[in-house]
Amino acid sequence: MIAPLPVASLWHWKWEAPVAIAIVAAQVAFTGMWIHRRASSPDARPRWPALVAFTIGLAVIGLSIMSPIGANDELLLSMHMLEHDLLIWIAAPLLLVGVIPLRERGRALQAPERSLVRVVTHPVVALGISSAVLWAWHLPWAYDRALRSETVHALEHASFLGAYMLYWWPIMAPASLTPWLRGNASRVVYLLAGATQSAILASLIAFHADVLYATYTVAPRVTSLSPLADQRLAGMLMLFPGVVVHIIAAIYLLKDK
Amino acid sequence: MTMSPRALAASDGGVVRAAIACMLAGFGGFLLMGVLGLLMRLDQGGLLAMPPEWFYRIMTLHGSGMVASVLLAALGGLAAAVSETTRLSARTLWIALLIYLLGTGFVDLATLVGGFAGGWTVLHPLPFDGREWTLAAALQMYAGYLLVAVGLAVFCTHLLVATARTYGGVTKVLAWRFVLTGRRPEQPLPRPVELIAAVIAIDGIICALAGAIYLIPLFGLAAGMVGNVDALFAKNFVLLFGHTIANLSIYTAAGLVYATLPLYTNREWKTTWPVACAWNLIIVLMLANYSHHLYQDFAQPLALQLLGEIGSYAVGLPSFIVTIIGALTLMYGSRMRWTVTTILIALGLWGWVFGGLGALLDATIPINQVMHNTMWVPAHFHTYYLLGAAAFCWAYLYHVVTTLSHAPDSGISRAAAWLYGVGGAGFVLMFFIAGANSVPRRYAVHAPQWQVYPRIAVPFVLLLTASLAWLTWDVLRHLGPAWGSTREIASTE
Numbered sequence: 001m002i003a004p005l006p007v008a009s010l011w012h013w014k015w016e017a018p019v020a021i022a023i024v025a026a027q028v029a030f031t032g033m034w035i036h037r038r039a040s041s042p043d044a045r046p047r048w049p050a051l052v053a054f055t056i057g058l059a060v061i062g063l064s065i066m067s068p069i070g071a072n073d074e075l076l077l078s079m080h081m082l083e084h085d086l087l088i089w090i091a092a093p094l095l096l097v098g099v100i101p102l103r104e105r106g107r108a109l110q111a112p113e114r115s116l117v118r119v120v121t122h123p124v125v126a127l128g129i130s131s132a133v134l135w136a137w138h139l140p141w142a143y144d145r146a147l148r149s150e151t152v153h154a155l156e157h158a159s160f161l162g163a164y165m166l167y168w169w170p171i172m173a174p175a176s177l178t179p180w181l182r183g184n185a186s187r188v189v190y191l192l193a194g195a196t197q198s199a200i201l202a203s204l205i206a207f208h209a210d211v212l213y214a215t216y217t218v219a220p221r222v223t224s225l226s227p228l229a230d231q232r233l234a235g236m237l238m239l240f241p242g243v244v245v246h247i248i249a250a251i252y253l254l255k256d257k
Numbered sequence: 258m259t260m261s262p263r264a265l266a267a268s269d270g271g272v273v274r275a276a277i278a279c280m281l282a283g284f285g286g287f288l289l290m291g292v293l294g295l296l297m298r299l300d301q302g303g304l305l306a307m308p309p310e311w312f313y314r315i316m317t318l319h320g321s322g323m324v325a326s327v328l329l330a331a332l333g334g335l336a337a338a339v340s341e342t343t344r345l346s347a348r349t350l351w352i353a354l355l356i357y358l359l360g361t362g363f364v365d366l367a368t369l370v371g372g373f374a375g376g377w378t379v380l381h382p383l384p385f386d387g388r389e390w391t392l393a394a395a396l397q398m399y400a401g402y403l404l405v406a407v408g409l410a411v412f413c414t415h416l417l418v419a420t421a422r423t424y425g426g427v428t429k430v431l432a433w434r435f436v437l438t439g440r441r442p443e444q445p446l447p448r449p450v451e452l453i454a455a456v457i458a459i460d461g462i463i464c465a466l467a468g469a470i471y472l473i474p475l476f477g478l479a480a481g482m483v484g485n486v487d488a489l490f491a492k493n494f495v496l497l498f499g500h501t502i503a504n505l506s507i508y509t510a511a512g513l514v515y516a517t518l519p520l521y522t523n524r525e526w527k528t529t530w531p532v533a534c535a536w537n538l539i540i541v542l543m544l545a546n547y548s549h550h551l552y553q554d555f556a557q558p559l560a561l562q563l564l565g566e567i568g569s570y571a572v573g574l575p576s577f578i579v580t581i582i583g584a585l586t587l588m589y590g591s592r593m594r595w596t597v598t599t600i601l602i603a604l605g606l607w608g609w610v611f612g613g614l615g616a617l618l619d620a621t622i623p624i625n626q627v628m629h630n631t632m633w634v635p636a637h638f639h640t641y642y643l644l645g646a647a648a649f650c651w652a653y654l655y656h657v658v659t660t661l662s663h664a665p666d667s668g669i670s671r672a673a674a675w676l677y678g679v680g681g682a683g684f685v686l687m688f689f690i691a692g693a694n695s696v697p698r699r700y701a702v703h704a705p706q707w708q709v710y711p712r713i714a715v716p717f718v719l720l721l722t723a724s725l726a727w728l729t730w731d732v733l734r735h736l737g738p739a740w741g742s743t744r745e746i747a748s749t750e
């Protein structure tokens with residue numbers, strides 16, 4: 001058995017230059033567009049909360065990847081899961097809070113482009129893609145592959161973020177951008193379906209009798225948790241925040257109608 | 258007979274849709290849990306070989322799921338009935354429904370995937386020491402309960418605030434001045450259904466709080482923040498929570514009878530002094546009778562044991578005298594036609610009486626010492642659940658859907674409703690006879706001499722299945738027009 005490392009090793013940060021550059025670039029580009037839209041459409045100017053939400057969303061991405069949460073993602077599945085939680089449940093909807101007002105005031109899409117967006121953002125397609133991405137990356141083969149390769153790992157995170165921006169789009173976008181999910185019943189069904197599929201995956205991970213991801217069985221132990229206990233904790237960390245976020249989303253997105 | 262949509266037309270279409278969603282979710286859960294119940298009876302009859310660990314998982318899910326489903330359906334029905342006079346928020350109802358369903362989903366996963374099999378009343382410290390499941394599964398189960406409690410609290414708080422706002426305060430919607438003085442106030446009294454909604458809301462909030470008081474220390478214990486949780490405290494609170502939830506579903510469903518029967522008998526069900534008094538008494542009595550489940554716990558204080566017995570007897574009086582006699586009086590000589598709704602209400606009254614009598618016997622301490630661990634207990638609660646509360650709920654669901662869709666019920670539908678009674682009666686009778694013959698409850702494997710009872714019960718369950726299959730089809734085919742009709746309600750406002 002490998003002796004636990006000092007607890008202090010849990011608290012180190014990991015500087016990732018490509019991530020930092022991407023975040024700064026996204027912030028600059030978004031702020032530029034936000035300023036331009038404010039200047040060009042005085043009647044329907046994007047508001048400050050859009051910029052603030054987008055900025056916080058980017059900060060959450062940076063925090064999830066470079067803070068001790070992301071820095072330990074190859075040592076502890078629970079930290080890795082927390083990192084994914086931040087990306088899909090916090091960062092993705094916050095980025096959309098920023099992007100949607102700009103998209104509303106942006107140029108109208110051309111016919112083929114519009115059809116494609118309409119298909120991809122259909123709730124069934126959006127839910128299907130986001131669920132497929134979430135489940136596919138949690139297959140032991142794919143997960144271990146991501147842990148072994150920085151590039152695949154970055155692709156995993158980017159695909160989670162993209163897939164979950166797609167997931168949140170149909171329910172967060174206004175009627176001018178998407179015709180779907182206009183009633184409370186369809187919104188509740190959508191939120192339930194989204195929360196349920198991730199809860200099933202979380203339960204399968206939490207209650208699996210063996211360690212699912214081989215990398216964690218050989219990773220240096222930085223806590224007293226065994227790999228199996230770490231996996232159970234990871235499952236619970238996937239389960240509970242997802243539910244809380246869906247309840248908060250319901251509070252914001254359901255209407256008296 | 259098609260009823261006039263007069264009453265529902267006064268409601269908010271959005272609220273009616275949320276209420277229908279609650280009733281349908283409850284009905285769906287009831288059907289799924291019923292299938293699990295059939296599997297258990299097949300196993301006990303030796304007709305299906307189920308591993309014991311799966312039997313206990315299914316038993317845990319069946320119990321918790323059935324209570325949650327019937328309560329949800331009943332609350333949905335109550336919201337629809339109350340919305341005729343009281344402004345409710347569709348958004349709040351949908352949020353409560355989402356939280357509630359997420360909670361039931363947690364329970365499903367904790368049992369089916371996590372292997373939790375400790376029984377739905379999860380008596381501490383058993384769940385933390387399960388040999389067949391992990392602590393994570395117990396925590397997921399508890400989290401599911403907590404979410405259900407939160408959903409219930411949201412629903413009930415909204416109901417209480419809304420009814421109190423309509424009538425100018427909680428004491429007014431509970432008609433306290435009328436109860437205390439016997440004089441009718443100048444301003445109109447609430448209808449029985451609004452008074453009942455306030456009663457249910459108060460007990461629902463207390464019940465949810467009891468759940469939180471019970472569950473939060475257990476989360477603290479799992480997190481290492483709490484050193485120990487007293488087992489007797491835990492047992493009292495889990496039953497104050499769980500038993501009250503079960504009672505709540507029955508009384509909420511009974512409230513639906515007050516909303517429905519006057520429409521079919523063309524007689525008003527007035528808020529008379531006995532009605533107001535009885536339902537106010539139920540606020541206290543519903544909370545006081547859980548203790549009859551702890552008669553066999555020698556450490557339980559004698560006062561609580563006596564409270565359990567007295568409370569169990571006393572709660573029967575308002576139910577029997579006011580609701581059942583009141584309903585029968587309303588029906589007698591009214592030339593009421595037998596429709597699916599009225600048939601199910603009549604069956605519900607029958608089931609409530611017989612289930613209640615079974616409960617009274619079980620609540621009698623000397624009888625309880627002999628009978629409590631036998632099939633007598635599932636006998637009484639299946640009777641007033643399946644043939645009582647659930648029948649009232651499906652009566653109201655059927656009433657709402659057929660009223661909104663302007664669909665008359667057919668002869669086959671009425672036959673299916675009667676079949677529900679025949680199937681249900683045969684099914685529960687086998688529990689009663691088994692209990693009277695001391696067949697133990699909660700046994701996965703039954704001795705050969707006990708297997709005759711579930712074997713006789715199974716054909717009755719199949720009759721019940723046939724009845725429910727038809728009624729489900731009947732509801733579903735009218736659902737589209739009914740749902741569309743709620744939009745007309747909203748547009749006419």
